[in-house]
Amino acid sequence: MHFHTDPGLEVFRQEVRQFLAQHLPPELRGRPRSTRSPVPEVTRWQRILNGRGWGAPYWAKEHGGTGWSVQQILVFDEECAAVGTPSLDGFVHKLLGPVLNEFATPQQKSQHMAAVLNGERLWCQGFSEPGSGSDLASLRTRAERDGDHYVVNGQKIWTSYAHESDWIFLLVRTDGSVKKQAGISFLLVDMKTPGITVRPIRSIDDCHHLNETFFDNVRVPVDNRIGEEGAGWSITKFLLNNEHATTAELPALKGYLRRLRELAAAQRVGREWLGERPEFALRVARIEAELQAIGMMTQRVAALEQVHDPAALPLGSMLKVRGTELQQRITECLVEALGDYGAVAYAHPHDPLPDGPQWPQQDVARGIANDMFFRRASTIYGGSSEVQRGIVSKLLFQL
Template identity: 60%
Template sequence: MASRPAPEAASLDSTADADLSAFREEVRSFLRERLPADLAYRPRMMMSLREDIVRWQRILAERGWGAPSWARDHGGAGWTTQQCLIFEEECVAAGTPTQDIVGQKLLGPVINQFGSAEQRAEHIAPILNGDRIWCQGFSEPEAGSDLASIRTRAERDGNVYIVNGHKALVSHAHQADWIFLLVRTHGDGHRHDGISLLLADLRSPGITVRPVPSLAGFHHLNEVILDNVRVPAGNRIGEENAGWAIARVLLDGEHAATADLPALRAYIWQLKELGGSEKVGGRLLIEQHAFAVRLARLEAELEAVAMMVARVAALEQAQDHGRAARALGSMLKLRSTDLQQRLTEFLVEALGDYGAVRGAFDNAGEDPFAPLPYFAKNIASEMFFRRGATIYGGSSEIQRVIIAKTLFNL
């Protein structure tokens, strides 16, 4: 399999910053030397398979790169926003597995900021070393983007909580070890009150994980049933009934993660590859005006999203969770997920008749995509997967409400 060329460095090196150029080369050199050939360009949809995540995480942790965006005193690499973006860009170009996105970008920073010393000692090292994979238990059958409507209850019984409820559409719960949950610990007062954040071992008695089929054609969604699950009170992050404020901080991080800038850059690269190799009517796609103009416009939108990602990431590193920062995160979620859908739809169209075939993740039987670039076989699945992008992490409608409330007091 031919390796992908590295992305154009101009996107982040346009300032001719010698330090950033040297850092990019350091990352490329590391990837050439340490990324096992059998781990490169393996199937991934948002997150890689568990065994790939764990293996790659241990390689990164050995180098001290286990958590690129975390501060050094939290065990991270302490990189700047620009360095983190360069690292992610080069990892996509090299075809690395993902890291544990939930542990790295959502829960880890929350534990570092709000967790007790005991919680940090219990959970941070396993996240860094790839020994504990996480999933997020927020949405419920009647509380999707409206998380304040959750009904999963946690009743205090001495030193434990008895948890009962139903979490829906939990991504990658089938390959996770632990789950963090929004639960209702008090029923009176404002609906945002009485919510707590708990950490639970998925091996606990009373937890059942069931797969949820999706149009993407691969297993990534699950429902998690909690039936009288005993969760130690020491697994609560922050004060009881004060989980909503922590959840808002966590969701700000989720918006940046959901933007998935490296994937957006990969889609543009794939479109350029198809444009330079596929023909219609005897002419390359890239030589046709409609294709070239559409590609140029989408690439310009990508660069605008990249600027927003950098701004949001900088605010997160500064732990700025004010109204303007929250609105910017919602704007990023809106623009990036819409772009994910339009780019993957364009990719399917660029494949022509092959776009109607949803490729399998294995190589069993005859491969109809043999004449095409290696990435073509998963494009239709990717498009179906991205149909959910404007729903997961908070629907587009909810993001517009957040923007209206935070910026315009509507």
């Protein structure tokens, strides 16, 4: 492939910029995007996009989406990150949505799709369990058939935003007598169903976005099962194989680099600006070079996905490894760039700044420490680096 600028993509980029300039309210600009934005912001932004016909930017046109190419999606994500729009509900847009489009019945689609596009239904993911993380097929949450319902009992953990979500898509064991991958089913569950308990997990970034979720005789209609009973594992593989070009989170990486340059230009070390110190300038240059390499690889994976080339799968896993490792290094560098202030636990970016004297760079620095702690987990969630390397070795051998 080549890396010449596509004139059509540049026209599209200008269209996105114009839309953001005209329709993104000032109070929704500059929002942090490392974690999901507050529910009112997610809902409001979703409705603004839906009013433009962009309510499902990652879906094909026949499913009510924009029908954008992978390259256009990357441009859209990059421009939204640059101005700091609120986040979308990635669980439904990038994970569950393609599953519903591919496997759901017409009745299931009519039940959920309109609510998603209108910002009326937020989702969380019920996959991981205590002792069943990387080995997802070993899950023990069970669902026993009782007439027209399943009775679900068990526990999920690391359930991001379960405390704010309306529904959960859930992997359960419906048959314990067969091979472990064969006995799993895929359910959609209303979080208001009796028997569901959500308990918060406060993570190392001092935020509450994780939870443990318990199911105690939760009755779920059989009509809420996606696909056939026992087809949950194949559906999950389909879910996890979508959109490898986005796994490196390139817009977030570019945002971190912009903030690093801002700090380098605003911080003094003795009589020098931080950015003028050779050792720091060399470190930033190395980060920028690796970011450019990840950007080129992202474009390569996007081009392969566009033509459904199977090489996109192992390269996407490589992107996940390299991108998340760079997230950790660049957020560490951001904290170190704060100097003595790097030890301070700044307010969460969604919270107001505290009263009293303010450090001149505090608004630039807020959320940096939180991001650094949050990204400690980036090489684990979404498939650990060890799992990704296993995928690469297996799939490259098959090509």
